[in-house]
Amino acid sequence: MLDTEKPKVWxxxxxxxxxxxxNRMLQERAAQETEAxxxxxxxxxxxxxxxxxxxxxxxxxxxxxxxxxxxxxxxxEKKIVANEEFWKLRQWNYMNDGTSDFSPxxxxxxxxxxxRYSDVMDSYPTCNIQPRQMDDKQEARKLSQIVPVVMxxxxxxxxxxxxxxxxxxxGGGVHGVFWDGSRHNGLGDIxxxxxxxxNLFWEPGITDIQKSENLFHxxxxxxHLLEQRYPQCKGKLGxxxxxxxxxxxxxxxxxxxxxxxxxxxxHTEHEGRRALQFVKFVDGVVLYATENDTIVPSRIEAxxxxxxxxxxxxxxxxxxxGLYDHAKYPFVVQQLFPVEGSICGxxxxxxxxxxxxxxxxxxxxxxxxxxxxxTPRYFVKADGSVNLEEYQNTEKPFxxxxxxxxxxxxxxxxxxxxxxxxxxxLNSKVEELKYCTSNQDANNGVAPSGITAASAIAALQETAxxxxxxxxxxxxxxxxxxxxxxxxxxxxxxxxPRTFRICSxxxxxxxxxxNEGIVAQRQQLMGMDTGLRLPEFDIDVTTEKANPYKxxxxxxxxxxxxxxxxxxxxxxxxxxxxxxxxxxxHKDEIMxxxxxxxxxQQKLLEYQxxxxxxxxxxxxxxxxxxxxxxxxxxxxxxPEGGQLSHVAVLGEAAEHPFVERARSDARNSTQDN
Numbered sequence: 001m002l003d004t005e006k007p008k009v010w011x012x013x014x015x016x017x018x019x020x021x022x023n024r025m026l027q028e029r030a031a032q033e034t035e036a037x038x039x040x041x042x043x044x045x046x047x048x049x050x051x052x053x054x055x056x057x058x059x060x061x062x063x064x065x066x067x068x069x070x071x072x073x074x075x076x077e078k079k080i081v082a083n084e085e086f087w088k089l090r091q092w093n094y095m096n097d098g099t100s101d102f103s104p105x106x107x108x109x110x111x112x113x114x115x116r117y118s119d120v121m122d123s124y125p126t127c128n129i130q131p132r133q134m135d136d137k138q139e140a141r142k143l144s145q146i147v148p149v150v151m152x153x154x155x156x157x158x159x160x161x162x163x164x165x166x167x168x169x170x171g172g173g174v175h176g177v178f179w180d181g182s183r184h185n186g187l188g189d190i191x192x193x194x195x196x197x198x199n200l201f202w203e204p205g206i207t208d209i210q211k212s213e214n215l216f217h218x219x220x221x222x223x224h225l226l227e228q229r230y231p232q233c234k235g236k237l238g239x240x241x242x243x244x245x246x247x248x249x250x251x252x253x254x255x256x257x258x259x260x261x262x263x264x265x266x267h268t269e270h271e272g273r274r275a276l277q278f279v280k281f282v283d284g285v286v287l288y289a290t291e292n293d294t295i296v297p298s299r300i301e302a303x304x305x306x307x308x309x310x311x312x313x314x315x316x317x318x319x320x321x322g323l324y325d326h327a328k329y330p331f332v333v334q335q336l337f338p339v340e341g342s343i344c345g346x347x348x349x350x351x352x353x354x355x356x357x358x359x360x361x362x363x364x365x366x367x368x369x370x371x372x373x374x375t376p377r378y379f380v381k382a383d384g385s386v387n388l389e390e391y392q393n394t395e396k397p398f399x400x401x402x403x404x405x406x407x408x409x410x411x412x413x414x415x416x417x418x419x420x421x422x423x424x425x426l427n428s429k430v431e432e433l434k435y436c437t438s439n440q441d442a443n444n445g446v447a448p449s450g451i452t453a454a455s456a457i458a459a460l461q462e463t464a465x466x467x468x469x470x471x472x473x474x475x476x477x478x479x480x481x482x483x484x485x486x487x488x489x490x491x492x493x494x495x496x497p498r499t500f501r502i503c504s505x506x507x508x509x510x511x512x513x514x515n516e517g518i519v520a521q522r523q524q525l526m527g528m529d530t531g532l533r534l535p536e537f538d539i540d541v542t543t544e545k546a547n548p549y550k551x552x553x554x555x556x557x558x559x560x561x562x563x564x565x566x567x568x569x570x571x572x573x574x575x576x577x578x579x580x581x582x583x584x585x586h587k588d589e590i591m592x593x594x595x596x597x598x599x600x601q602q603k604l605l606e607y608q609x610x611x612x613x614x615x616x617x618x619x620x621x622x623x624x625x626x627x628x629x630x631x632x633x634x635x636x637x638x639p640e641g642g643q644l645s646h647v648a649v650l651g652e653a654a655e656h657p658f659v660e661r662a663r664s665d666a667r668n669s670t671q672d673n
Contacts, residue, residue, distance in 0.1 A: 054289035059281045062264050063241055066216045072204025073197075076344055077245040080170050080197060083349040084247055087113070087169050091356060104364055108430055109356040112437040113168050113348050119468035120164045124157065125479045128540040129487070136535040139517040143537065145502045146513050147486055154192045162194045164475065167336050171347035174200060175332040175478065176217075177485040179324070179493055187496065190489050192482065195331060197344055198245050205341050209333045215265040217331075218244060220258040226282060233285040240283045259283060265329050268322070275322030276329070293318035326488040334478035336471060348437050355433040362426045366418060373415045380410050438467035476541045483539050491518045561590075572598025 085093055089110065092103035127147055131140040159175070167173035174195035183189040201216040202209055209215065227234045242260045246253070264279040268291070280287040297315045302308065315321060324330065335345030380386060385402035391410075434440050494515040502509050520532040561567065566575040575594050579587060615623035 054279050054286055054291050056284050056286065059264075059279070059284055059286055062214070062216075062262075062279070062281075063284070065214050066201050066242060066262065066264075069201040069203060069214075069216065073201070076342065077198055079350070081245065081247055083170050083347065083353075086349050086353055086356065090248075091353070091360060104360060104367060106356075106359055106363055108359055108433050109349065109352045109437075112352060112433065112439040113165075115439045116168055116348060116437070116468060116471070117164055120168070120472060120475060121161065123469075123472040123475070123543045124160065125476050125541050125543060127479070127483045128542060129483075130538040130540055132536050132538060135521075136518075136537065139535060140537055142511070142513055143487060143490070143518075145511070146490075146500050147483060149500045149502065150190055150486060150490070151192070154190065156192055159192055159194050160475075160479075163334075166194065166196075167334060167347065167475075169347050169349050170197065170344065171337060171339075171350060172197065172333060172335045172344035173478075175334075175482050177330050177332065177482055177489070179489050187498075188493060190486055190493075192486075198247075200331070202343060207338070207341065207343055209331055209343050210329055212329070213266065215329050215331070217263040217265075218242060219261050219263075220244070220255055221261045221282075223257055223259050226259060226261070230282075230285075230287045233282060233287065236285050237283050261287075265323075267327065270320050274327045275320065276324050276327045278323040290318040290323050324489070325492045326485065328485065330485065332478050332481045332485065334474055336474060352433050352437050355429055355436065359426065359429045359433065362422065362429065366422060366426065369415075369418045373417060376412060377415075378410050378412055386410055472543075476543075480539045480541050483541075487518075487537065487539075491515050566594060567597065569597045569601030572601070 085091065086109060089105040089107060091105055127144070129140045129143045129147065131137045163173035163175060174197065176191075176193045176195040178191045178193070179188060180191040181188040183191065195217065199218045201218070203212040203214065206212055223237045226237065237259045240260050242262060244260060246255075259282050261280065261282045264281065266277050268275050268277050277290050279289040279291075286292075294317045296313050296317050298311050298313045300309050301312050303310050333343050335343070336348075337346040337351075339345050380388065387400045390396045390399045492515070494513070497512045497514040499510055499512050502511055518535045520534050523530045523533045561575075565571045566578070568575075572594050576591055576598075579591050579594070611626055612623055615626050
């Protein structure tokens, strides 16, 4: 130990070497301080090996890997650009031979995508977080309230909408779940964004993004902003070897003053634990690297043995801990229709684009024929001596002709009319596109001819919507993974209590929440330390009832339960037995409430019987008043004379008359008139 690292009491001993017993006390105290300093040094990892540094050489190797990944997804990028043109009704750019300027683009494929988008947003998800152990039940309830608020603060519904459009058009979508330390004036918060496949690069041939050895995310950023934020890159921008595929924008987009910033993610192993490492670089300049961040987080607190303030490590450095504790890439990928060897699947544009091309070509041929037939054209003999200007001008009553007039001078051109079969082919192609993209008329509320019954129409719509419901489950699975990463970021970064406004059916309330209850918990068994336990949760994804017809259906179901006496405490057993044979959303919650009502009613009857029995023995007049009040609450009358001649004695088999009356009223209310 260096002299500068010696405890202060050692310095006191040097000043007073002959302090006697006081010196011995100082020696003991010095030993304690030395032990505290050694523990502190061990916790801070000062004896650990120096991690490797990320240099420009490492970045150059990463750029080579990125270019390899980019070459592997070249066809995918071309497909995405072409699909975007089809979405903008620019499909004639891919099939016009230049012989005609007339290029009608019918929006049948656009309509199919728009209809499926409506189905996706009608099933907008929400989450209910369930504990895996009883000790975490309260934290799960809090997270179920807080996570939707975090999502709402991120405008997640808009992000979900953007990803839904992208997935339907191109076959897949990507959620980016990050921690943004600049939000809330430096406090930081979770950020959820849509990520374009064109800006994401992964190992070719994989179908799970988490299995990629490296992952790159690119973004165009203004060079001026980069030089302001990162002074180390000033004067070094402009030599990028990374190029990005561009969409065919309608506006003139100038990217000459922008640089490609690359976020590089990869994994490392440390003592058998996987860590997610992160490097941000631009044009070969390292802006930040977690493996270069060896600063140990610490705080000042009193030593438990000596009470002396010492600096204590509060965690591991970023070089060891990694960017995120969950050690996953902060990207969630979803596929509409999966294909082997790619994380991006097939979309509705990929399925319907050929049929859309056929529809447009047939439509153009039919329209061209109709225009040709509706526009008279003539053969004119070169020496026919007909004044063509007067002939073309329909407002002139006379047309001058030199010489004789005959059919050989000018004759109409006959136009062959298309047969009706071509129109039938066009209509069949339209139906084919609807069928292949699961956008039949029944999905849009149009009933086939001859079907008028509401139940039959509803049955058709329910059957036709099975493909949409299947696709919605794909979105919900991705949503579950997004919520999982949100919970993990809350566990890692919500050290400071935050206030959330929670809105429910009972009103609004303001609650404070931190990660204190979901971080690793110290466990003890019979006074012995058994290690740490990390609370884990299951995420149950349900659908918000955004569809007004779904809301109406749920409301009608609730009214039906009420009208049939399901919420009558006296009928709790029958109601629970009936509900067990039914299947609908939140059935378990309703069953739990009905059983609670039955239990409360039973307790109330027991307390009423006890009160009446005691009052009958002590004061019959008081017993009469209590009985009258009980009957008044139940809608009945008290027997004449003011005596309770039929009050049941506790422990007897006879049923109390109040209970019998309640059962009779319940039977009468549920019988048909």
